Amino acid sequence: MSTTENPTEHGPEGSEKQNGFENPGLPYHRPRRADVDPKADKKAERQVAALFGVSIVGTIVAIGSYMALDMTDEIDSIRFVNMAIGLGIFLAMIGIGLGAIHWAKTLMRDHEMVEERHAMRSSDEAREGAIQNLKDGAEDSGIGGVKRRPVLIGSMLTALLAAPLALLWPQIGNMGADWNTSNFGHTMWRKGMRLTRDPDGTPIKASDVTIGSAFHVIPDGLNELEHHKIEEKAKAVVLLLRLDPRDLKIQEGREDWSFDGIVAYSKICTHVGCPVALYEQQTHHLLCPCHQSTFDVADGAKVVFGPAKRPLPQLPIAVDDEGYIVAQSDFHEPIGPSYWTRLSDTSDGLHADDTEGSSH
Numbered sequence: 379m380s381t382t383e384n385p386t387e388h389g390p391e392g393s394e395k396q397n398g399f400e401n402p403g404l405p406y407h408r409p410r411r412a413d414v415d416p417k418a419d420k421k422a423e424r425q426v427a428a429l430f431g432v433s434i435v436g437t438i439v440a441i442g443s444y445m446a447l448d449m450t451d452e453i454d455s456i457r458f459v460n461m462a463i464g465l466g467i468f469l470a471m472i473g474i475g476l477g478a479i480h481w482a483k484t485l486m487r488d489h490e491m492v493e494e495r496h497a498m499r500s501s502d503e504a505r506e507g508a509i510q511n512l513k514d515g516a517e518d519s520g521i522g523g524v525k526r527r528p529v530l531i532g533s534m535l536t537a538l539l540a541a542p543l544a545l546l547w548p549q550i551g552n553m554g555a556d557w558n559t560s561n562f563g564h565t566m567w568r569k570g571m572r573l574t575r576d577p578d579g580t581p582i583k584a585s586d587v588t589i590g591s592a593f594h595v596i597p598d599g600l601n602e603l604e605h606h607k608i609e610e611k612a613k614a615v616v617l618l619l620r621l622d623p624r625d626l627k628i629q630e631g632r633e634d635w636s637f638d639g640i641v642a643y644s645k646i647c648t649h650v651g652c653p654v655a656l657y658e659q660q661t662h663h664l665l666c667p668c669h670q671s672t673f674d675v676a677d678g679a680k681v682v683f684g685p686a687k688r689p690l691p692q693l694p695i696a697v698d699d700e701g702y703i704v705a706q707s708d709f710h711e712p713i714g715p716s717y718w719t720r721l722s723d724t725s726d727g728l729h730a731d732d733t734e735g736s737s738h
């Protein structure tokens with residue numbers, strides 16, 4: 379491969395026409411300020427170093443926010459902490475990107491390079507040319523050669539080494555978190571707890587639930603929780619549906635878990651935990667929008683399509699003296715996706731205490 383650097387003329391006079399076109403040549407090369415002015419060169423170098431510095435600051439902000447800011451259950455607090463971490467990661471990444479671009483545009487050679495078409499196998503001369511180009515590139519970048527740029531190299535290496543920490547630190551930090559998977563086996567539901575509408579928390583009477591309707595449900599009292607409200611909601615959300623009792627295939631051992639065609643199932647997909655929220659009342663199918671797992675509500679919410687491996691857990695329900703729908707207990711199995719220590723029956727000790735009104 380051979381390259382020719384910047385043929386200096388606008389259009390070679392008397393150049394031969396090829397396929398009816400005249401070779402226009404390359405435009406005149408106008409040197410940049412940094413090419414001719416050592417002060418401008420230094421200034422550009424400082425600007426690049428400053429951009430890498432921005433990246434380093436961003437990394438510090440991300441890690442500092444993760445470690446120093448206290449995230450409460452309040453949505454504003456969660457937003458603020460996430461925004462601070464996200465801003466830090468943004469600065470860490472954009473600083474490196476802009477620094478590299480600025481470096482290439484202002485300090486590295488900007489001559490047009492022309493490469494002639496050549497045979498598939500490179501000639502020895504072309505190979506030498508390639509090696510020379512690489513050397514020239516290293517020289518231009520200031521990484522090697524005569525004009526070394528230790529400030530740039532140092533700031534770039536520091537930024538490159540530090541930037542991954544902005545992403546990795548939260549993961550590493552979570553290694554010591556609570557990995558007790560038995561938490562997934564319990565939800566807020568207790569015996570006698572009313573099923574209420576999501577999000578306003580108004581209780582639901584059996585007479586409100588007409589055939590074909592679907593309610594998004596949260597446990598009574600969830601909105602009053604002071605701590606872990608979001609975590610509890612994520613585990614306890616339920617879909618309440620009413621079918622024609624003649625369409626309902628009652629599962630063995632669950633003869634009294636429904637009321638006159640009204641059934642309640644966990645809304646958390648057993649694949650990877652998306653909310654299952656699309657109900658097709660003609661087929662009685664619940665569809666998870668994430669990967670299209672489909673559950674048959676008329677048949678114990680069994681999987682009829684998609685990657686989910688087990689039915690949605692059913693919440694046993696009853697109706698109290700005032701006609702409101704209440705839970706008979708917590709779920710009898712862990713909700714959500716499978717995990718390595720998941721146990722599937724009530725004998726595993728995961729099943730929650732059924733005492734009415736017991737706190738979680």
Ligand code: FES
Nearest residue numbers: 647649650666669
């Ligand atoms: S999370 Fe529901 S199908 Fe994947």
